Amino acid sequence: MITDPRVLAVLDELYERERHIDWADYAWHPDPHRHTETGFSLSPEQGDQLYLLARHGRASNVVEFATSLGFATIYLAAAVRDAGGGTVRTAELVPEKAERARANVERAGLGEYVEFLVGDARQTLTGVPDGVDLALIDGWAPDVSLEVLRVLEPRLRSGALVYNENLDESFIDHVRGEGNGYRSLTLLSGSEYKPKGELALRL
Numbered sequence: 708m709i710t711d712p713r714v715l716a717v718l719d720e721l722y723e724r725e726r727h728i729d730w731a732d733y734a735w736h737p738d739p740h741r742h743t744e745t746g747f748s749l750s751p752e753q754g755d756q757l758y759l760l761a762r763h764g765r766a767s768n769v770v771e772f773a774t775s776l777g778f779a780t781i782y783l784a785a786a787v788r789d790a791g792g793g794t795v796r797t798a799e800l801v802p803e804k805a806e807r808a809r810a811n812v813e814r815a816g817l818g819e820y821v822e823f824l825v826g827d828a829r830q831t832l833t834g835v836p837d838g839v840d841l842a843l844i845d846g847w848a849p850d851v852s853l854e855v856l857r858v859l860e861p862r863l864r865s866g867a868l869v870y871n872e873n874l875d876e877s878f879i880d881h882v883r884g885e886g887n888g889y890r891s892l893t894l895l896s897g898s899e900y901k902p903k904g905e906l907a908l909r910l
């Protein structure tokens with residue numbers, strides 16, 4: 708899917724590090740500031756799917772909630788670059804994570820395609836320009852995901868895609884709700900790590 712060796716080298720390194728996390732022993736804590744070194748990223752298969760969707764749609768106005776260490780940001784920025792250019796605006800609450808992601812994106816050679824918004828996405832994403840082509844909603848708590856979708860909703864163009872990685876119930880109820888202006892389906896990724904996500908089309 709992605710063939711640029713510089714991009715692939717950074718993704719390989721990030722996934723290799725994440726693969727060594729022993730999730731059975733992982734000390735979960737609900738405060739995002741307690742997980743500055745953990746990506747909780749999309750699977751590589753989901754990354755490829757997003758790359759393909761963004762590239763096919765020639766997405767140039769892309770939004771991500773949230774950045775974490777930049778795994779999905781890299782897939783999205785590569786697609787934007789390879790489709791002709793544009794910007795991925797990516798929101799992250801934890802400044803240390805945003806800085807790590809910035810370094811990863813720079814190393815992948817994609818810095819000019821990414822704008823980092825540091826702070827609570829429910830505030831920082833209010834400044835996103837109209838005409839969003841594709842949004843990734845890959846957050847923390849289900850309620851925040853729906854709140855972020857509501858912030859983005861007036862900025863989504865007709866035909867925009869919104870992908871929710873965590874299958875958040877409130878997100879799915881909203882995009883499947885009659886009269887809310889979406890068509891939606893669950894997309895299988897074939898990954899054991901993260902097998903599915905919800906893909907919604909804005910009408």
Ligand SMILES: C[S@@+](CC[C@H](N)C(=O)[O-])C[C@H]1O[C@@H](n2cnc3c(N)ncnc32)[C@H](O)[C@@H]1O
Nearest residue numbers: 739747748749773775778779799800827828847
């Ligand atoms: C599942 S991870 C994102 C993974 C990323 N999309 C990737 O593929 O690598 C969720 C991230 O949401 C961030 N987060 C949680 N609440 C937030 C908020 N209100 N605003 C912005 N970021 C938030 C966390 O710090 C964490 O880094």
